[in-house]
Amino acid sequence: MTETLKANKSTKNDYFKWAKRYNALREENTEKFKWLNLALMILFPIFITCMAEINQCKKVSVFARFVADRPSVILFDFAAACVIFILLLAAFRKGWIAALVQSFVFMALSITELFKYNTNGNHLILSDMKLVKSVKSLKSFAYIKITPALIIYCAIVIALLVVIFHFNPVLPHHVPFKRAIAGICCTILCTGMIIVPSFYSPVYKLFKLDTTAATNAFILNEKFEHNSFLAFLVETASESYSNRLSAPDNYSEELVDNITDDVAVASAAGFKDGVQPNVIVIMSESYADFRIFDQIDVDDKYYEGFDKARSEGYAGTAITPTYASYTVRSEFELLFGLPVRGINAPNMPQRVLSDREQPALAQYYKNWGYKTAYVHPFLGTFYSRNRIYGRFGFDEMIFHDDIDNVTDFTVPVEHYGTYVDDKTVYDQLFELVKSTDEPIYIHTTTMQNHQPYDQGDDPNDEFGNYLQWIRHSNEGLTVFLDELKKLDEPTLVFFVGDHFPSMRGETSVYNQLDLNGSNCSVLYEQEYFIWDNYGADYSCVPEEPVSFFYMPYVLINIIGAPHDEFIEKMNSFMENVPVYSLDYNDGTPDNVDLDVLTYDRVIGDVYSPCPIPSEAFESKKGAE
Structure with a gap:
């Protein structure tokens, strides 16, 4: 030794x-x-x-x-x-x-x-x-x-x-x-x-x-x-x-009041026909209908479930604020009913929000007696969703972490390709609806169709594998809607893809389409459907394409929920400025009122009518 x-x-x-x-x-x-x-x-x-x-x-x-x-x-x-x-x-x-x-x-x-x-x-x-x-x-x-x-x-x-x-x-x-x-x-x-x-x-x-x-x-x-x-x-x-964000010129309570005071508030007496349905918002990861392109021949078989749902409900087009990535931009617009353009269109809008309770759409549903839930079959830490979204008014948030083998799902978790099978997500949504006595509002952002698309019949056929994933997602969607038909609970479902999928830079299907900065607007048009099992009235749904952030108000109008001055103002914007997105049309002029309201609600002092009790903000201002 x-x-x-x-x-x-x-x-x-x-x-x-x-x-x-x-x-x-x-x-x-x-x-x-x-x-x-x-x-x-x-x-x-x-x-x-x-x-x-x-x-x-x-x-x-x-x-x-x-x-x-x-x-x-x-x-x-x-x-x-x-x-x-x-x-x-x-x-x-x-x-x-x-x-x-x-x-x-x-x-x-x-x-x-x-x-x-x-x-x-x-x-x-x-x-x-x-x-x-x-x-x-x-x-x-x-x-x-x-x-x-x-x-x-x-x-x-x-x-x-x-x-x-x-x-x-x-x-x-x-x-x-x-x-x-x-x-x-x-x-x-x-x-x-x-x-x-x-x-x-x-x-x-x-x-x-x-x-x-x-x-x-x-x-x-x-x-x-x-x-x-x-x-x-x-x-x-x-x-x-x-392009960094700053407070609007002359931002004040008086300015916000002047914007929202010019609308007539609808009756807050109750829901249409006394029916208070469950509301399920499904934002399907990378879901897009490539049949809009004549240059590529896509078989209808891949979209059978989607087509069936559209024929049974209402089919329309919404303008997404992003392409190929930054899902949280689309998610922001659906969760808040506000345009990302109103806060200078950051790639990750959740990072600019004030560190406080936020007047997201879930807060309205809570005030109307709904249970609220957010479901995402991926890590809660990604984009800091588990921390930030906890301020949006959700009673329950359900995530799934494959890396650390931790899940909040209460149904068996299966995978399709790299990520959690959409069928698993639909099973979780159905379980939430069945297990809740009150009506429930759910927002889910799926993961199954996210890249990589190197798994499937041919690992080198990225687009073919993507379509295979879409077909599988649609099969699960059909089963889910069929189950809701049998359920004795009025339920409204809104389904839309967050953006067209990401594809490899030099070999992607997009190279076949000769797209460029001046003709790519079609990639921001997302086909959607609204479906119900109780005979909802779709007469209030706009026939022309509207931006993503208006869709929450479309759903509110369908179910006849109470309107405050803010909701009424957003409805008026929907009529006068149906699309507010530079990505889709950089010729659309700035709308100062929309920008002020967006800043006010997610960053400013929330002077606009809000579903959160004013005491919460007053105590915050007092502390400051």
């Missing part, structure tokens, strides 16, 4: 001696190879920019064509990378540390962009990084494929880092003041490039960056093609900052 300890100690001593000798050699290299180190430091920002761009392009030839077509954009990338590198040098002094940090950030963003676009056909923007806390759940969405090219590009970066580490470029000790000045100047430049329009606008113009306002996902992707990776990240960060 003693000899073993001595041997281990000797090995450690040998290692420390070697490390000491090597560090001494590196220190010699700092002085001995000054010109080489200077060259490494000058060329490194250009090198890492090229590697990040080549990695997300996948091929050197693609990057070369972009450089030839858009040389000014690449010059912008180089300049931005140089500023960042100088800032890191000023902070760390040692060249290898600055190079390591910048390499990690640039390549991590490049790899994330590569996987994101390959997964859902949308490019990375910096606000997407807010989802980093949900990386465990995101792994189930993404097509992550480690290719030889990716390994080679990363190996090249690592090799240069080793070279820089060996030759050890270091800023002299005696220039702390100059380092501080350089760091401050670079910080000002980086900050100004994001938040000061008078600075970045002429810079973007000088380098010929595409600064087109990205009012839909296709325009955003076209902007990426013009700006490529790094310039795209910077420019969209500027656009996002300039």
Whole structure:
């Protein structure tokens, strides 16, 4: 034992001696190879920019064509990378540390962009990084494929880092003041490039960056093609900052009262014909009817259950606020009856809500004597739903966590593909209806049809597998509605898909449709149905397409629930501004009244008529 300890100690001593000798050699290299180190430091920002761009392009030839077509954009990338590198040098002094940090950030963003676009056909923007806390759940969405090219590009970066580490470029000790000045100047430049329009606008113009306002996902992707990776990240960060939310001009109780006082309030005497039905809102993940496209031949068999429900109830079209991703935008509009455009259309609107009880639609149903429930067969922590949605007025929230094997479902959970089978969700909805004595309002956001679509009859036929998933969902839907027909409880069902599905960037079915930023509005049109088992009157349902956020008021009108001034005002908006979405039509002018009411209810002081007792807000204001 003693000899073993001595041997281990000797090995450690040998290692420390070697490390000491090597560090001494590196220190010699700092002085001995000054010109080489200077060259490494000058060329490194250009090198890492090229590697990040080549990695997300996948091929050197693609990057070369972009450089030839858009040389000014690449010059912008180089300049931005140089500023960042100088800032890191000023902070760390040692060249290898600055190079390591910048390499990690640039390549991590490049790899994330590569996987994101390959997964859902949308490019990375910096606000997407807010989802980093949900990386465990995101792994189930993404097509992550480690290719030889990716390994080679990363190996090249690592090799240069080793070279820089060996030759050890270091800023002299005696220039702390100059380092501080350089760091401050670079910080000002980086900050100004994001938040000061008078600075970045002429810079973007000088380098010929595409600064087109990205009012839909296709325009955003076209902007990426013009700006490529790094310039795209910077420019969209500027656009996002300039679009940040602020209180409306002259926001006050008087302003809100003036907006809502011009409506005649309907009688609050009770429900139509004395019937208080269950209300079930089903927002089906990635459900879309591709039969609207003549370019692709889709068999009606995949949509049999959907067609049957539409023939038995009311069929219409609603305008979703999103395409391919950001389900929470559609969810926000259905849960609140408010437009995401009213709060500047953030990708994740739940992140801008005030930290308080929220006047969501569930609060109205509670006031009308309903039980309320939210059902989502996925992690409650994703998008922080379990924390944030608890303020929306739901008596019960039901989630399912496959990662930690925890579920709130009270029915047997089965899977179809990667996620919980829609049939399981329908079973849970039926169980909630049966087990509740009072009428119940339920909102469910399903998961079965979410990508990836690499499971099915042919793992490589993404669209074919998607249709297989849709058909299975429709089969479960038919069984669910048939069960409700037998149930002696009046029930109203609203069914709609949240958005068209995400498909792989370069090989998706969307490439067959020749869609672009000017003709993609059809992808924001979602077919829906309203179905009932008690003879509901659909005469109040608008015949023309309306935005998602109006559909809750359509349901309220069908069941004849009491109206306050706010509901009446939203009904008037539905007549005069049926579609309020830049993604669908960027020519629709801003509606100040709609924007003020949206801000007031989810961020402001809730001056508008509200289902939550005013004491709750008064106590909050008093505490502030």
